[in-house]
Amino acid sequence: MAGAIPRQMPGKTAYINAHLIDPATGLDEKGALLSDGENIADVGPGLFRVGNGWQVPDGVETVDCAGQYLSPGFVDIRVEVGEPGQEHKGTLASAGRAATGGGITTMVCLPNTDPVIDDMSVVEFVARRARKLGLTKVYPYGALTKGARGQELAEIGMLSEAGAVAFTDGIHATANARVMAQAMSYAATFDLMIIQHPEEPQLTEDGVMNQGELATRLGLSGIPKQAEIIMVERDIRLAEMTGARLHFAHVSTAESIDVIRKARAAGLPISCDTAPPYFALNETAVGDYRTFSKLSPPLRSEQDRQAVVAALVDGTIDAIASDHSPQDEEAKRVPFAQAAFGGVGLNTLLPLTLELAHNAHMSLIDAITLITSKPAQLMNLPAGRLEVGMAADLTVFDAERGWKVDSGKLMSKSQNTPFDGRPVQGMVLRTVVDGRTVFQLNDEA
């Protein structure tokens, strides 16, 4: 399928009659964009504008956006891919297709593959495979420790040279305090960022959902929110001690957000992201043992959900990532305690992020910022802006159009969405990577 995409240098394309959204500059008005080859050549409200109409020079291909939004392609900084090693759950090709269908043009994938991305050859493998597919751009995180086992440091300096954007043990917390302190101290040498999955594993050992009344009623072992709070508090102390740049992935509790808010106010280089389930769902989604709602961290209380929304509004949370974690049927059609953690998220990143705007928590451009310029800036990626000279990675979307999330009809290989059946608004119409259209909504389908 990937081979069908033409790879010759694209010509000039004019995207006219668009509602331009560029969070980096605050651009939020009607206009046009011109790509030349793989890059953005011009953009602005006056471009190709003649009176009330549009005039594009001969020889330039024209895409009429029909007044819909045109924004930088989305940047997703937390994706589990499955390749290499877990191809039955998802591959770079299947994730790439699901991502382009979700308007995502850049994604950063976790190192929890098999083999783990703790070696330069694996970094290069992922980069080469992704380039060849020509879909969404893929950047890997490097494992912070060998085998992501939390014991010995991986060669993070050389991994960084090979293209790893930051360092994390991915779905596992780097739990040993001494290892984490040394990793942070060493990473600070090269000004590399460390990402923590904040969860004290000793406290979560047999836990399968948020600790509380519902877990007690269902007879499921609970994961206390203190597991996250403790790890955030500990690592902030270590960041203070070592001077390392530290990022917390998918924060989910009111208290850990408070701790991060205070640390940032004190000037520490701490950042964090969250994922749609933590601002759009709460623990009641587990219902009567819905394994698609078994996530890590677990879905929390309604009070925690509201705190996550508030932190997105006040900027304590820097970005939204899909936290895409494909699991096959075998891993989810089992009793809840045995089911794998994780949910797919590439296809639903846009509409769920837009819920923040639709529910009047923030403006549309602020919501889009959280999945474009902010995450790109965090990970220092050349993406997320409509800037002349940058790659023409673009997404055209209809912010209003409604659809129903349907596990079984998503574009990813695995279908384990915690949002199954949810009516959402926001549909991707076209996705452009390096000036080439890699996804276009087929309305007949």
Place this chain on the structure above:
Amino acid sequence: MTIDVSDFSAYPHRHLLGIEGLFPHEISFLLDRSESYVDQNRQADKKKSTLRGRTIINLFFENSTRTRTSFELAGKRLGADVINMSVATSAIKKGETLIDTAMTLNAMHPDVLVVRHPDSGAAKLLSEKVNCAVISGGDGRHEHPTQALLDALTIRRRRGDLAGLQVAICGDVLHSRVARSNIHLLNTMGARVRLIAPRTLIPDSIERMGVEVFYDMKEGLQDCDIVMMLRLQKERMQTSFFPSVREYFHFFGLDYEKLSVTKPDALIMHPGPMNRGVEIDSEVADDYGRSVIREQVEMGVAVRMACLEVLGLPREIDDSTVRNL
């Protein structure tokens, strides 16, 4: 003899997966049906043909002697064909086995599946995969509905009514499906429930289920009508919930000294199997003036006969009841 099934619509649910969500009249209906079997079980000829031609499969993924025997006897006394399947569970492949086994058994057209499984929610999952009625014989720490029903029948026969009684449930509540089912049933029927255990064995926010929690036996047992002891489930304890059995018994084991504060005629119950000298003193357990532990076992057969009869015979089922039963 024929059975009038017209009143079976009093229990309109396809399955019996838990007590949570059942209405008082549904519980009373099951208890009334059970009552009718107590005398039959005491006669020389215990067999009826109510379920003749029906197939009941006991599917046990967890070791059990008494519950399985009780269901088996109940099915046989109603004239059904009863098959016992014990599925050895390897730690890794349990889940797969559950669905696979369910599909295989379903193809044999059973009328009732009785399932016990070490994971909470397993009975529910299985019920979604088969066409017959499913009765939970206990799933993880979630529910054990027939145990709560037999406990209720035992109490009702001794005390006439459940409403207004003060019941203390003592011990390993954290790992106990018996405790959860009993909390639901007793609250639904108007009894008041107290839990007594060390904090490590009390699950988070359980007071939201409508119980009072005590950490001291004598405080909690004060003026109770019923004392339900729970089995300490050491096999489910990977970490240290208390320092030693000796210390546990000292503070939380039921002995005459602690019993002295209950109502003088308080009944002592235990779902079995007992750990004598751990959660209950041997003498207390065998005090037939107060201990109704053997009666519970007897009521178990009657209750399971009622459940198998109601769920095994054709009746009107209201699938609009979305209370996951």
